[in-house]
Amino acid sequence: MSGQNGALVHIEKVNKTFRRGAEEIHILSQLNLEAPQGEFLALMGPSGSGKTTLLNLIGGLDRPTSGSVRIGDEQIDRMSNRRLAAWRARHIGLVFQFYNLLPVLTAERNVELPLLLTGLSSSQRRRHVEAALSVVGLTHRAKHYPRTLSGGEQQRTGIARAIVTDPTLLLCDEPTGDLDRKSGDEILALLQALNREHGKTIIMVTHDPHASARATRTVYLDKGRLSSEKPE
């Protein structure tokens, strides 16, 4: 589902300001971004520069103060909340730094969560969950609760949850930020495989140059704008 000019993600003149008391903070200003289908894009930048904010706009979790956010041929900044939630369920998979698994559910039930919103029967859901868990190599941990899993395993569960609905776009916010080098590398290899072998379009926020080396392209966010050059 790429847009008119081939880009899957099409962001134009986006501004985002937050209010903190009387003060207005400009996080993103006149920001533009295009990402074609099949890209593995790394998004870097100093802490507090607005990377998560930008990812939220792309994923329909937040709205720009002004400007246009188009994913495929849907103008998501104009959607009602209700439609936006349904759109996220269909098109977006999210991976978080701290995994954000529900502690009361086993790994497989966490993965199943997005499928509860679909019309799939429970046996169909089980098949999808099994497939997603086997892609991330976690079939043997299906019945474990998050607290009994290692960080790397929790993040694999998080990735399985993100891909179980076969979303258009995978958004990862510092997916290795809480992991040791070895587990982090395994997660990156997994994301790379998802991109290369399964054709997933991925946008990944990261601090880690190792991580961005796995991507097909890296952009830097600084002072509210993106550039392809690392700022000094």
Place this chain on the structure above:
Amino acid sequence: MRGLGLVVSNLKRRKLRTALTMLCIFVAFVLFGLLCALKEAFTAGVTVAGADRLIVRHKVSLIMLLPVTYGARMEQVPGVSSAVHFTWFNGIYQNEPKNFFATMPVNPEAFLDLYPEYALSDDQKQAWSEKRAGAIVGRTLAERFNWKIGDRIPLMSPIWPHKSGGAWEFEIVGVYDGAKKGTDTSGFFFRYDYFDEGRAQGEGMVGWYGVRVNDPDHADEVARAIDAEFANSPYETKAEPEGAFAQGFVQQIGNVRTMLLAILSAVFFTILLVAGTTMAQAVRERTAEIGVLKAVGFGNGRVLGLVLAESLVMTAAGGLAGLGAAWLFTAQGSPVPAMLPVFYLPTDALIAGVGMVLALGIAAGLLPALSAMRLPVAVALRKHV
């Protein structure tokens, strides 16, 4: 419903907190059930009271007597279909005032005709008409003392001593059941003719009358006509509908209904705070998780539904168990049959209880559910699990 698994898993998260809250709700609904049964016990006479029946007593006091001949005169009053007399006998069994039960001499046929809620088989009716010393007892009373047909029961009466100076001897010829729920089946009725010839004094006098009127809509007029009939006689009367008469008893022991309502309101207000606090905490500590649900596409309505469902499951588990326990307890019969002969949980109280369980679940969950619903997803996600 999909997501019910999630609701139940969330309730299990803080097992102690959930268990304590459910226990509070359980206790509240046991109390609700028992108070409803108690209210029913106090007002049973009022609910069973027939709309077409009057009670006629001495104008001055219930304990003053009326002539037995008034019955025939009342039946002459237009609008009256029949008049039946009662007398308080105050029988004492085994010299033990604790063994209290209501004892009254009556005219068997007229009595059973006026009170169809006392269900007695035809053979037993027949036996009663044949045996002068025959008495019929209610099922509850028979079970209390393990009496059977044919048993001989001696009673003493401080009001009505026997001519012989000894005890009154009765033979049980029948056991009656309640044809309507709430019927008092703890009474002991025997024959007036046997009573009248045995008593040492007061022949020809009775305690009060039960009167059936032809048209319940005109009961008040008939009551006035009866009082007018006996005005200026040595025994002036006061006639009133049976319900009002029974209600008079209830008012003497305080306004039970208001008192119970006040207790229940206080209990439910407290429970609402307990359950509401539990739900508010549950939502607050789960902010990031609610963010995740919304992020993967759960709409606001669904999030609202999940929190409300959690609140409802919690209150329903505690509340329905509490109602069930109260029902089981009351189904065993009265714990104090001498004081509360009628003791059961009425169906409409049970239905009201279920309604209150639902109302409590929604009320306790509503504010937390609304705040979970309004939580912007990007803000919720910034809180870490």
